[in-house]
Amino acid sequence: MDESVTVLKRIEEALPEAAVSRVINPSPSGQHSLLVEPKDLLAVARFLRDDPQLGYDFLSNLTGVDWLDRTVKNKVKKIEIREGEETEVDVVEEQQIPGCLEVVFHLYSLSRKQGPLILRTRTVNRTDRVALPSLVSVWRSAEFQEREVYDLYGVVFEGHPDLRRLLMWDEFEDHPMRKDYIEPDDYEYEPTPHGRVLEKLDRS
Amino acid sequence: MTEGLHGELQKHGVFTTTLEGIHNWGRRNSVWPLQFGLACCAIEMIATSMARYDLARFGAEVFRPSPRQADLMIVAGTVTKKMAPQVVRLYNQMPEPKYVIAMGACAISGGPFKQGYNVLKGIDRFLPVDVHIPGCPPRPEALLHAFMTLQRQIDRQKLTGDERPRHLRAEAPSEYPVPQFGKKDLTPGKNAAVWSPPVSTRSG
Numbered sequence: 001m002d003e004s005v006t007v008l009k010r011i012e013e014a015l016p017e018a019a020v021s022r023v024i025n026p027s028p029s030g031q032h033s034l035l036v037e038p039k040d041l042l043a044v045a046r047f048l049r050d051d052p053q054l055g056y057d058f059l060s061n062l063t064g065v066d067w068l069d070r071t072v073k074n075k076v077k078k079i080e081i082r083e084g085e086e087t088e089v090d091v092v093e094e095q096q097i098p099g100c101l102e103v104v105f106h107l108y109s110l111s112r113k114q115g116p117l118i119l120r121t122r123t124v125n126r127t128d129r130v131a132l133p134s135l136v137s138v139w140r141s142a143e144f145q146e147r148e149v150y151d152l153y154g155v156v157f158e159g160h161p162d163l164r165r166l167l168m169w170d171e172f173e174d175h176p177m178r179k180d181y182i183e184p185d186d187y188e189y190e191p192t193p194h195g196r197v198l199e200k201l202d203r204s
Numbered sequence: 205m206t207e208g209l210h211g212e213l214q215k216h217g218v219f220t221t222t223l224e225g226i227h228n229w230g231r232r233n234s235v236w237p238l239q240f241g242l243a244c245c246a247i248e249m250i251a252t253s254m255a256r257y258d259l260a261r262f263g264a265e266v267f268r269p270s271p272r273q274a275d276l277m278i279v280a281g282t283v284t285k286k287m288a289p290q291v292v293r294l295y296n297q298m299p300e301p302k303y304v305i306a307m308g309a310c311a312i313s314g315g316p317f318k319q320g321y322n323v324l325k326g327i328d329r330f331l332p333v334d335v336h337i338p339g340c341p342p343r344p345e346a347l348l349h350a351f352m353t354l355q356r357q358i359d360r361q362k363l364t365g366d367e368r369p370r371h372l373r374a375e376a377p378s379e380y381p382v383p384q385f386g387k388k389d390l391t392p393g394k395n396a397a398v399w400s401p402p403v404s405t406r407s408g
Contacts, residue, residue, distance in 0.1 A: 168322065169286050169385040176321040183321045184389035 003117055004032040010054060011044060018044055023120060033104070033118035038132050041121050045138045048107060048117070056117055059139035061106040062146060064153035066126070066178050069099040099126045101155050105135070123155060126178075134160040152177035224363045231275075232263075232358040235303070235351075238274035238294065239267035243281025245308040245341040252344040262351055271297040276354070277331075278347075282310035282317060283324040285390050289382050292330050296379040300371035303358075305350050306333045309340040316340070329394040331380060332370070 004022055011020050011034075019037040036044050048056040072095045080089045101123045108115030123130045134157035135142045146157045147166040154175035157163055165172065174181055205220060213220055221229075241249055253259045253267060268274040271294045283291055295304065306327050309315030317323035327333065334357060335350040342350075362368045370376040380398065383390040 167286070171385040171387060173387040181321070183319075184393070 056107040065102040245280035
């Protein structure tokens with residue numbers, strides 16, 4: 001059985017109040033993951049590490065994803081009355097999904113030789129409510145990776161012992177891995193100009 | 205003195221030279237590089253200094269750990285924007301006469317990271333580069349070729365006159381401004397005194 005199913009069942013037994021749901025990966029790899037609400041993240045992480053049946057003692061990877069605001073078009077079949085008859089009509093419904101920043105954890109259990117278990121958690125939005133609980137107290141290897149996610153995506157990890165930028169300099173004021181990042185315009189010469197350089201030449 | 209007289213005297217055990225000739229001969233055969241590497245090009249630089257390629261044949265085996273004792277800066281690898289001020293600072297600490305070899309695609313142009321947000325698009329924006337080596341990374345033979353090119357350049361230097369090199373001209377700069385970390389990019393992003401890119405044209 002899929003690992004995420006058994007782990008989810010175990011979490012539901014032990015922490016009934018925790019809001020955890022399964023995110024289905026539709027691709028052939030089928031790496032399904034668990035989406036945890038930020039308020040329950042610390043408790044769920046502790047449980048995953050300390051539970052003798054699970055024992056996820058190794059945080060292999062911690063990374064970020066930037067989700068922009070997006071609209072998803074769903075085709076829905078509806079029954080309409082046309083010319084006195086009921087007919088089935090395809091109606092396209094647009095669904096607005098607000099953007100957020102997501103943090104993804106890849107957990108392994110070295111004692112049980114199991115993994116990866118993929119854990120996700122999402123911020124409320126992309127602009128001002130970007131805080132998530134830090135997992136440094138659970139897995140020490142989260143420290144630098146959380147600093148990197150803070151640097152490149154702007155997720156603020158509450159409870160991190162030393163939350164500074166890791167790769168960019170301290171004076172830098174943006175998050176380069178965000179999808180709306182605009183890189184500095186220092187692109188002046190190409191030996192074989194093409195694309196954006198030619199557009200710039202046309203403007204000047 | 206003609207070439208013929210020079211040869212004739214040498215047959216009789218009398219060696220004649222010019223001050224310029226012996227000065228350049230001495231300096232080109234004892235160029236001491238600064239011992240630092242920035243990325244994978246440094247591995248090739250290390251290989252060049254080892255027995256198989258043997259940079260010692262050119263009098264350059266003494267990699268100095270201190271910039272105060274070095275004549276040559278081999279910029280071997282990717283210069284990130286965070287590292288660029290330190291590279292310029294190291295160059296400023298070297299005594300004159302000093303030379304720069306930009307080794308590899310990253311050091312000469314930013315290489316595969318040119319369109320990225322955190323890599324300098326060539327160290328020649330801040331430092332006067334004497335020899336550029338393309339390659340990713342260049343083979344040790346390419347570094348040896350660059351080194352021999354530098355030796356020929358030193359051999360051609362004049363002690364007097366208008367063509368004398370930078371370190372013999374009092375008004376020429378010995379230090380170059382260190383870029384500062386800005387909110388978006390390095391400030392200034394380039395040193396106009398050393399970096400003058402050709403103008404791109406549409407027809408080219």
